Amino acid sequence: MLFVLHLMTGLWLQAQTMAGSNEMTINLVVLGRTQTGKSAAGNSLLGSDDFESRLSPSSVTTCCSLGHSCHISGITRRNGCELALRVRVLDTPGFPHSSLSKERVREAVRSALAxxxxxxxxxxALLVLRADLPLCPDENEHTVQFIQELLGPTWKDFTAVLLTHADKAKEAGFSEEAYLHSVSSTLLSLLSSVQHKYVFLDNQKSINKEERAIVLRKLLNFIRQNNYQVLLFKHNKE
Structure with a gap:
Protein backbone atom coordinates (compact mmCIF):
# COMPACT_ATOMS: atom_id res chain seq x y z
CA MET A 1 0.00 0.00 0.00
CA LEU A 2 1.34 3.46 -0.91
CA PHE A 3 0.59 6.67 0.95
CA VAL A 4 0.85 9.93 -1.00
CA LEU A 5 1.46 13.11 1.02
CA HIS A 6 1.43 16.73 -0.14
CA LEU A 7 4.12 19.24 0.89
CA MET A 8 4.04 22.92 0.01
CA THR A 9 7.27 23.82 -1.66
CA GLY A 10 7.95 26.82 0.55
CA LEU A 11 9.64 24.30 2.83
CA TRP A 12 11.57 22.81 -0.08
CA LEU A 13 12.83 26.21 -1.28
CA GLN A 14 13.66 27.25 2.28
CA ALA A 15 15.74 24.13 2.81
CA GLN A 16 17.71 24.85 -0.36
CA THR A 17 18.25 28.48 0.69
CA MET A 18 19.38 27.48 4.17
CA ALA A 19 21.89 25.16 2.60
CA GLY A 20 23.24 28.12 0.62
CA SER A 21 22.56 26.28 -2.59
CA ASN A 22 22.42 27.89 -6.00
CA GLU A 23 20.98 24.71 -7.40
CA MET A 24 17.47 23.54 -8.12
CA THR A 25 16.50 19.91 -8.62
CA ILE A 26 13.27 18.84 -10.30
CA ASN A 27 12.03 15.28 -9.99
CA LEU A 28 10.03 13.77 -12.85
CA VAL A 29 8.54 10.38 -13.66
CA VAL A 30 7.54 9.22 -17.15
CA LEU A 31 4.42 7.07 -17.31
CA GLY A 32 2.49 5.62 -20.21
CA ARG A 33 1.76 2.74 -22.49
CA THR A 34 4.36 0.51 -24.11
CA GLN A 35 6.13 1.95 -27.18
CA THR A 36 5.10 5.56 -26.59
CA GLY A 37 8.72 6.71 -26.29
CA LYS A 38 9.03 7.11 -22.52
CA SER A 39 12.69 6.10 -22.31
CA ALA A 40 13.63 8.22 -25.32
CA ALA A 41 11.80 11.17 -23.77
CA GLY A 42 13.67 10.64 -20.50
CA ASN A 43 16.98 10.67 -22.34
CA SER A 44 16.02 13.90 -24.11
CA LEU A 45 15.19 15.59 -20.80
CA LEU A 46 18.45 14.41 -19.23
CA GLY A 47 20.61 15.08 -22.27
CA SER A 48 22.06 11.60 -21.98
CA ASP A 49 21.53 7.94 -22.83
CA ASP A 50 20.71 6.69 -19.35
CA PHE A 51 17.74 4.63 -20.51
CA GLU A 52 17.69 1.92 -23.15
CA SER A 53 15.55 2.96 -26.08
CA ARG A 54 15.26 1.03 -29.33
CA LEU A 55 12.81 -0.35 -31.84
CA SER A 56 11.53 -3.69 -30.60
CA PRO A 57 8.50 -5.96 -31.16
CA SER A 58 8.28 -6.37 -27.37
CA SER A 59 8.46 -4.06 -24.35
CA VAL A 60 12.03 -2.81 -23.87
CA THR A 61 11.84 -1.38 -20.33
CA THR A 62 11.26 -4.09 -17.72
CA CYS A 63 12.19 -2.26 -14.50
CA CYS A 64 12.24 1.25 -13.10
CA SER A 65 15.48 3.22 -13.18
CA LEU A 66 16.46 6.72 -12.12
CA GLY A 67 18.55 8.96 -14.35
CA HIS A 68 20.37 12.17 -13.38
CA SER A 69 21.34 15.11 -15.56
CA CYS A 70 24.49 17.17 -15.22
CA HIS A 71 24.10 20.74 -14.02
CA ILE A 72 22.19 22.71 -16.64
CA SER A 73 22.73 26.46 -16.85
CA GLY A 74 20.67 29.20 -18.46
CA ILE A 75 17.27 27.74 -17.56
CA THR A 76 16.03 29.52 -14.42
CA ARG A 77 16.91 32.20 -11.89
CA ARG A 78 16.00 32.99 -8.27
CA ASN A 79 16.38 36.35 -6.52
CA GLY A 80 18.32 37.66 -9.50
CA CYS A 81 20.82 34.82 -9.45
CA GLU A 82 21.10 32.04 -12.00
CA LEU A 83 20.39 28.58 -10.65
CA ALA A 84 22.08 25.44 -11.84
CA LEU A 85 19.26 23.06 -12.70
CA ARG A 86 19.50 19.34 -12.11
CA VAL A 87 16.89 16.99 -13.53
CA ARG A 88 16.07 13.55 -12.18
CA VAL A 89 13.86 11.30 -14.29
CA LEU A 90 12.35 7.98 -13.21
CA ASP A 91 11.83 5.71 -16.21
CA THR A 92 9.11 3.07 -15.84
CA PRO A 93 7.84 -0.02 -17.67
CA GLY A 94 4.90 0.56 -19.97
CA PHE A 95 1.43 -0.91 -19.74
CA PRO A 96 0.15 -3.16 -21.09
CA HIS A 97 3.52 -4.92 -21.01
CA SER A 98 4.61 -7.80 -23.21
CA SER A 99 5.98 -9.80 -20.27
CA LEU A 100 4.72 -8.16 -17.05
CA SER A 101 1.16 -8.02 -15.72
CA LYS A 102 -0.43 -4.66 -14.97
CA GLU A 103 -0.21 -5.49 -11.27
CA ARG A 104 3.54 -6.15 -11.54
CA VAL A 105 4.08 -2.89 -13.37
CA ARG A 106 1.98 -0.94 -10.86
CA GLU A 107 3.79 -2.39 -7.86
CA ALA A 108 7.21 -1.81 -9.44
CA VAL A 109 6.38 1.85 -10.08
CA ARG A 110 4.93 2.29 -6.58
CA SER A 111 8.05 0.87 -5.02
CA ALA A 112 10.34 3.05 -7.14
CA LEU A 113 8.35 6.21 -6.34
CA ALA A 114 8.66 5.48 -2.62
CA ALA A 125 4.47 13.07 -13.65
CA LEU A 126 4.75 13.09 -17.44
CA LEU A 127 2.03 11.08 -19.13
CA VAL A 128 3.65 10.09 -22.42
CA LEU A 129 1.35 9.78 -25.43
CA ARG A 130 2.18 9.45 -29.11
CA ALA A 131 1.15 12.46 -31.17
CA ASP A 132 0.88 10.28 -34.28
CA LEU A 133 -1.71 7.90 -32.78
CA PRO A 134 -5.28 8.67 -31.67
CA LEU A 135 -6.20 8.45 -28.00
CA CYS A 136 -9.26 6.24 -27.65
CA PRO A 137 -11.72 6.39 -24.71
CA ASP A 138 -10.93 2.92 -23.34
CA GLU A 139 -7.19 3.53 -23.48
CA ASN A 140 -7.60 6.89 -21.77
CA GLU A 141 -9.77 5.38 -19.02
CA HIS A 142 -7.19 2.70 -18.22
CA THR A 143 -4.35 5.21 -18.30
CA VAL A 144 -6.08 7.68 -15.99
CA GLN A 145 -6.99 4.89 -13.58
CA PHE A 146 -3.35 3.77 -13.50
CA ILE A 147 -2.11 7.28 -12.68
CA GLN A 148 -4.80 7.81 -10.04
CA GLU A 149 -3.74 4.61 -8.31
CA LEU A 150 -0.15 5.84 -8.22
CA LEU A 151 -0.53 9.54 -7.45
CA GLY A 152 -3.82 9.76 -5.60
CA PRO A 153 -6.91 11.97 -6.01
CA THR A 154 -4.96 15.16 -6.85
CA TRP A 155 -3.10 13.50 -9.74
CA LYS A 156 -4.29 16.19 -12.17
CA ASP A 157 -2.29 18.87 -10.35
CA PHE A 158 0.91 16.86 -10.71
CA THR A 159 0.49 15.52 -14.24
CA ALA A 160 1.47 16.95 -17.62
CA VAL A 161 1.03 15.32 -21.03
CA LEU A 162 4.17 14.76 -23.10
CA LEU A 163 3.29 14.22 -26.77
CA THR A 164 6.10 12.28 -28.41
CA HIS A 165 6.68 11.64 -32.13
CA ALA A 166 5.70 15.23 -32.82
CA ASP A 167 7.92 15.02 -35.91
CA LYS A 168 5.33 12.69 -37.45
CA ALA A 169 2.62 15.31 -36.97
CA LYS A 170 4.87 17.93 -38.56
CA GLU A 171 5.54 15.66 -41.52
CA ALA A 172 1.78 15.35 -41.99
CA GLY A 173 1.54 19.15 -42.20
CA PHE A 174 0.21 19.88 -38.71
CA SER A 175 1.36 22.83 -36.68
CA GLU A 176 0.85 22.44 -32.92
CA GLU A 177 -2.26 24.63 -33.10
CA ALA A 178 -3.70 22.75 -36.07
CA TYR A 179 -2.95 19.43 -34.39
CA LEU A 180 -4.86 20.39 -31.25
CA HIS A 181 -7.82 21.45 -33.38
CA SER A 182 -7.87 18.01 -35.00
CA VAL A 183 -7.39 15.62 -32.09
CA SER A 184 -10.09 13.46 -30.54
CA SER A 185 -12.44 14.82 -27.90
CA THR A 186 -10.89 12.24 -25.56
CA LEU A 187 -7.46 13.87 -25.76
CA LEU A 188 -8.95 17.37 -25.51
CA SER A 189 -10.79 16.32 -22.35
CA LEU A 190 -7.60 14.87 -20.87
CA LEU A 191 -5.62 18.03 -21.65
CA SER A 192 -8.35 20.13 -20.07
CA SER A 193 -8.35 17.97 -16.92
CA VAL A 194 -4.61 18.60 -16.40
CA GLN A 195 -5.05 22.36 -16.92
CA HIS A 196 -3.61 22.21 -20.46
CA LYS A 197 -0.17 21.22 -19.26
CA TYR A 198 1.34 19.62 -22.36
CA VAL A 199 4.61 19.58 -24.29
CA PHE A 200 5.44 18.33 -27.78
CA LEU A 201 8.65 16.36 -28.25
CA ASP A 202 10.41 15.37 -31.49
CA ASN A 203 11.51 11.72 -31.52
CA GLN A 204 13.22 11.80 -34.90
CA LYS A 205 16.56 12.82 -33.43
CA SER A 206 18.16 13.74 -30.16
CA ILE A 207 17.06 17.24 -29.22
CA ASN A 208 19.79 19.85 -29.02
CA LYS A 209 20.64 22.05 -26.06
CA GLU A 210 18.33 24.88 -27.12
CA GLU A 211 15.36 22.57 -27.72
CA ARG A 212 15.88 20.87 -24.37
CA ALA A 213 16.00 24.27 -22.66
CA ILE A 214 12.61 25.17 -24.18
CA VAL A 215 11.05 21.94 -22.92
CA LEU A 216 12.56 22.27 -19.44
CA ARG A 217 11.37 25.87 -19.13
CA LYS A 218 7.85 24.71 -19.96
CA LEU A 219 8.04 21.99 -17.30
CA LEU A 220 9.40 24.47 -14.76
CA ASN A 221 6.51 26.78 -15.57
CA PHE A 222 4.05 23.96 -14.86
CA ILE A 223 5.79 23.32 -11.53
CA ARG A 224 5.71 27.04 -10.73
CA GLN A 225 2.00 27.25 -11.57
CA ASN A 226 1.49 24.47 -9.04
CA ASN A 227 3.24 26.60 -6.40
CA TYR A 228 6.19 24.21 -6.40
CA GLN A 229 4.19 21.61 -4.51
CA VAL A 230 5.58 18.09 -4.40
CA LEU A 231 4.26 14.62 -3.72
CA LEU A 232 6.04 12.59 -1.07
CA PHE A 233 5.70 8.84 -1.08
CA LYS A 234 6.10 6.26 1.65
CA HIS A 235 5.09 2.68 2.18
CA ASN A 236 2.36 1.85 4.66
CA LYS A 237 3.88 -0.60 7.15
CA GLU A 238 0.55 -2.12 8.07
Missing part, protein backbone atom coordinates in the same frame (compact mmCIF):
# COMPACT_ATOMS: atom_id res chain seq x y z
CA UNK A 115 12.35 4.66 -2.95
CA UNK A 116 13.41 7.72 -4.91
CA UNK A 117 10.92 10.45 -3.97
CA UNK A 118 10.04 9.83 -0.35
CA UNK A 119 12.23 12.74 0.85
CA UNK A 120 12.56 15.33 -1.92
CA UNK A 121 9.22 14.52 -3.48
CA UNK A 122 7.93 14.30 -7.03
CA UNK A 123 7.30 17.56 -8.88
CA UNK A 124 5.67 16.29 -12.04
Missing amino acids: QHFREEGLHL
Whole structure:
Protein backbone atom coordinates (compact mmCIF):
# COMPACT_ATOMS: atom_id res chain seq x y z
CA MET A 1 0.00 0.00 0.00
CA LEU A 2 1.34 3.46 -0.91
CA PHE A 3 0.59 6.67 0.95
CA VAL A 4 0.85 9.93 -1.00
CA LEU A 5 1.46 13.11 1.02
CA HIS A 6 1.43 16.73 -0.14
CA LEU A 7 4.12 19.24 0.89
CA MET A 8 4.04 22.92 0.01
CA THR A 9 7.27 23.82 -1.66
CA GLY A 10 7.95 26.82 0.55
CA LEU A 11 9.64 24.30 2.83
CA TRP A 12 11.57 22.81 -0.08
CA LEU A 13 12.83 26.21 -1.28
CA GLN A 14 13.66 27.25 2.28
CA ALA A 15 15.74 24.13 2.81
CA GLN A 16 17.71 24.85 -0.36
CA THR A 17 18.25 28.48 0.69
CA MET A 18 19.38 27.48 4.17
CA ALA A 19 21.89 25.16 2.60
CA GLY A 20 23.24 28.12 0.62
CA SER A 21 22.56 26.28 -2.59
CA ASN A 22 22.42 27.89 -6.00
CA GLU A 23 20.98 24.71 -7.40
CA MET A 24 17.47 23.54 -8.12
CA THR A 25 16.50 19.91 -8.62
CA ILE A 26 13.27 18.84 -10.30
CA ASN A 27 12.03 15.28 -9.99
CA LEU A 28 10.03 13.77 -12.85
CA VAL A 29 8.54 10.38 -13.66
CA VAL A 30 7.54 9.22 -17.15
CA LEU A 31 4.42 7.07 -17.31
CA GLY A 32 2.49 5.62 -20.21
CA ARG A 33 1.76 2.74 -22.49
CA THR A 34 4.36 0.51 -24.11
CA GLN A 35 6.13 1.95 -27.18
CA THR A 36 5.10 5.56 -26.59
CA GLY A 37 8.72 6.71 -26.29
CA LYS A 38 9.03 7.11 -22.52
CA SER A 39 12.69 6.10 -22.31
CA ALA A 40 13.63 8.22 -25.32
CA ALA A 41 11.80 11.17 -23.77
CA GLY A 42 13.67 10.64 -20.50
CA ASN A 43 16.98 10.67 -22.34
CA SER A 44 16.02 13.90 -24.11
CA LEU A 45 15.19 15.59 -20.80
CA LEU A 46 18.45 14.41 -19.23
CA GLY A 47 20.61 15.08 -22.27
CA SER A 48 22.06 11.60 -21.98
CA ASP A 49 21.53 7.94 -22.83
CA ASP A 50 20.71 6.69 -19.35
CA PHE A 51 17.74 4.63 -20.51
CA GLU A 52 17.69 1.92 -23.15
CA SER A 53 15.55 2.96 -26.08
CA ARG A 54 15.26 1.03 -29.33
CA LEU A 55 12.81 -0.35 -31.84
CA SER A 56 11.53 -3.69 -30.60
CA PRO A 57 8.50 -5.96 -31.16
CA SER A 58 8.28 -6.37 -27.37
CA SER A 59 8.46 -4.06 -24.35
CA VAL A 60 12.03 -2.81 -23.87
CA THR A 61 11.84 -1.38 -20.33
CA THR A 62 11.26 -4.09 -17.72
CA CYS A 63 12.19 -2.26 -14.50
CA CYS A 64 12.24 1.25 -13.10
CA SER A 65 15.48 3.22 -13.18
CA LEU A 66 16.46 6.72 -12.12
CA GLY A 67 18.55 8.96 -14.35
CA HIS A 68 20.37 12.17 -13.38
CA SER A 69 21.34 15.11 -15.56
CA CYS A 70 24.49 17.17 -15.22
CA HIS A 71 24.10 20.74 -14.02
CA ILE A 72 22.19 22.71 -16.64
CA SER A 73 22.73 26.46 -16.85
CA GLY A 74 20.67 29.20 -18.46
CA ILE A 75 17.27 27.74 -17.56
CA THR A 76 16.03 29.52 -14.42
CA ARG A 77 16.91 32.20 -11.89
CA ARG A 78 16.00 32.99 -8.27
CA ASN A 79 16.38 36.35 -6.52
CA GLY A 80 18.32 37.66 -9.50
CA CYS A 81 20.82 34.82 -9.45
CA GLU A 82 21.10 32.04 -12.00
CA LEU A 83 20.39 28.58 -10.65
CA ALA A 84 22.08 25.44 -11.84
CA LEU A 85 19.26 23.06 -12.70
CA ARG A 86 19.50 19.34 -12.11
CA VAL A 87 16.89 16.99 -13.53
CA ARG A 88 16.07 13.55 -12.18
CA VAL A 89 13.86 11.30 -14.29
CA LEU A 90 12.35 7.98 -13.21
CA ASP A 91 11.83 5.71 -16.21
CA THR A 92 9.11 3.07 -15.84
CA PRO A 93 7.84 -0.02 -17.67
CA GLY A 94 4.90 0.56 -19.97
CA PHE A 95 1.43 -0.91 -19.74
CA PRO A 96 0.15 -3.16 -21.09
CA HIS A 97 3.52 -4.92 -21.01
CA SER A 98 4.61 -7.80 -23.21
CA SER A 99 5.98 -9.80 -20.27
CA LEU A 100 4.72 -8.16 -17.05
CA SER A 101 1.16 -8.02 -15.72
CA LYS A 102 -0.43 -4.66 -14.97
CA GLU A 103 -0.21 -5.49 -11.27
CA ARG A 104 3.54 -6.15 -11.54
CA VAL A 105 4.08 -2.89 -13.37
CA ARG A 106 1.98 -0.94 -10.86
CA GLU A 107 3.79 -2.39 -7.86
CA ALA A 108 7.21 -1.81 -9.44
CA VAL A 109 6.38 1.85 -10.08
CA ARG A 110 4.93 2.29 -6.58
CA SER A 111 8.05 0.87 -5.02
CA ALA A 112 10.34 3.05 -7.14
CA LEU A 113 8.35 6.21 -6.34
CA ALA A 114 8.66 5.48 -2.62
CA GLN A 115 12.35 4.66 -2.95
CA HIS A 116 13.41 7.72 -4.91
CA PHE A 117 10.92 10.45 -3.97
CA ARG A 118 10.04 9.83 -0.35
CA GLU A 119 12.23 12.74 0.85
CA GLU A 120 12.56 15.33 -1.92
CA GLY A 121 9.22 14.52 -3.48
CA LEU A 122 7.93 14.30 -7.03
CA HIS A 123 7.30 17.56 -8.88
CA LEU A 124 5.67 16.29 -12.04
CA ALA A 125 4.47 13.07 -13.65
CA LEU A 126 4.75 13.09 -17.44
CA LEU A 127 2.03 11.08 -19.13
CA VAL A 128 3.65 10.09 -22.42
CA LEU A 129 1.35 9.78 -25.43
CA ARG A 130 2.18 9.45 -29.11
CA ALA A 131 1.15 12.46 -31.17
CA ASP A 132 0.88 10.28 -34.28
CA LEU A 133 -1.71 7.90 -32.78
CA PRO A 134 -5.28 8.67 -31.67
CA LEU A 135 -6.20 8.45 -28.00
CA CYS A 136 -9.26 6.24 -27.65
CA PRO A 137 -11.72 6.39 -24.71
CA ASP A 138 -10.93 2.92 -23.34
CA GLU A 139 -7.19 3.53 -23.48
CA ASN A 140 -7.60 6.89 -21.77
CA GLU A 141 -9.77 5.38 -19.02
CA HIS A 142 -7.19 2.70 -18.22
CA THR A 143 -4.35 5.21 -18.30
CA VAL A 144 -6.08 7.68 -15.99
CA GLN A 145 -6.99 4.89 -13.58
CA PHE A 146 -3.35 3.77 -13.50
CA ILE A 147 -2.11 7.28 -12.68
CA GLN A 148 -4.80 7.81 -10.04
CA GLU A 149 -3.74 4.61 -8.31
CA LEU A 150 -0.15 5.84 -8.22
CA LEU A 151 -0.53 9.54 -7.45
CA GLY A 152 -3.82 9.76 -5.60
CA PRO A 153 -6.91 11.97 -6.01
CA THR A 154 -4.96 15.16 -6.85
CA TRP A 155 -3.10 13.50 -9.74
CA LYS A 156 -4.29 16.19 -12.17
CA ASP A 157 -2.29 18.87 -10.35
CA PHE A 158 0.91 16.86 -10.71
CA THR A 159 0.49 15.52 -14.24
CA ALA A 160 1.47 16.95 -17.62
CA VAL A 161 1.03 15.32 -21.03
CA LEU A 162 4.17 14.76 -23.10
CA LEU A 163 3.29 14.22 -26.77
CA THR A 164 6.10 12.28 -28.41
CA HIS A 165 6.68 11.64 -32.13
CA ALA A 166 5.70 15.23 -32.82
CA ASP A 167 7.92 15.02 -35.91
CA LYS A 168 5.33 12.69 -37.45
CA ALA A 169 2.62 15.31 -36.97
CA LYS A 170 4.87 17.93 -38.56
CA GLU A 171 5.54 15.66 -41.52
CA ALA A 172 1.78 15.35 -41.99
CA GLY A 173 1.54 19.15 -42.20
CA PHE A 174 0.21 19.88 -38.71
CA SER A 175 1.36 22.83 -36.68
CA GLU A 176 0.85 22.44 -32.92
CA GLU A 177 -2.26 24.63 -33.10
CA ALA A 178 -3.70 22.75 -36.07
CA TYR A 179 -2.95 19.43 -34.39
CA LEU A 180 -4.86 20.39 -31.25
CA HIS A 181 -7.82 21.45 -33.38
CA SER A 182 -7.87 18.01 -35.00
CA VAL A 183 -7.39 15.62 -32.09
CA SER A 184 -10.09 13.46 -30.54
CA SER A 185 -12.44 14.82 -27.90
CA THR A 186 -10.89 12.24 -25.56
CA LEU A 187 -7.46 13.87 -25.76
CA LEU A 188 -8.95 17.37 -25.51
CA SER A 189 -10.79 16.32 -22.35
CA LEU A 190 -7.60 14.87 -20.87
CA LEU A 191 -5.62 18.03 -21.65
CA SER A 192 -8.35 20.13 -20.07
CA SER A 193 -8.35 17.97 -16.92
CA VAL A 194 -4.61 18.60 -16.40
CA GLN A 195 -5.05 22.36 -16.92
CA HIS A 196 -3.61 22.21 -20.46
CA LYS A 197 -0.17 21.22 -19.26
CA TYR A 198 1.34 19.62 -22.36
CA VAL A 199 4.61 19.58 -24.29
CA PHE A 200 5.44 18.33 -27.78
CA LEU A 201 8.65 16.36 -28.25
CA ASP A 202 10.41 15.37 -31.49
CA ASN A 203 11.51 11.72 -31.52
CA GLN A 204 13.22 11.80 -34.90
CA LYS A 205 16.56 12.82 -33.43
CA SER A 206 18.16 13.74 -30.16
CA ILE A 207 17.06 17.24 -29.22
CA ASN A 208 19.79 19.85 -29.02
CA LYS A 209 20.64 22.05 -26.06
CA GLU A 210 18.33 24.88 -27.12
CA GLU A 211 15.36 22.57 -27.72
CA ARG A 212 15.88 20.87 -24.37
CA ALA A 213 16.00 24.27 -22.66
CA ILE A 214 12.61 25.17 -24.18
CA VAL A 215 11.05 21.94 -22.92
CA LEU A 216 12.56 22.27 -19.44
CA ARG A 217 11.37 25.87 -19.13
CA LYS A 218 7.85 24.71 -19.96
CA LEU A 219 8.04 21.99 -17.30
CA LEU A 220 9.40 24.47 -14.76
CA ASN A 221 6.51 26.78 -15.57
CA PHE A 222 4.05 23.96 -14.86
CA ILE A 223 5.79 23.32 -11.53
CA ARG A 224 5.71 27.04 -10.73
CA GLN A 225 2.00 27.25 -11.57
CA ASN A 226 1.49 24.47 -9.04
CA ASN A 227 3.24 26.60 -6.40
CA TYR A 228 6.19 24.21 -6.40
CA GLN A 229 4.19 21.61 -4.51
CA VAL A 230 5.58 18.09 -4.40
CA LEU A 231 4.26 14.62 -3.72
CA LEU A 232 6.04 12.59 -1.07
CA PHE A 233 5.70 8.84 -1.08
CA LYS A 234 6.10 6.26 1.65
CA HIS A 235 5.09 2.68 2.18
CA ASN A 236 2.36 1.85 4.66
CA LYS A 237 3.88 -0.60 7.15
CA GLU A 238 0.55 -2.12 8.07
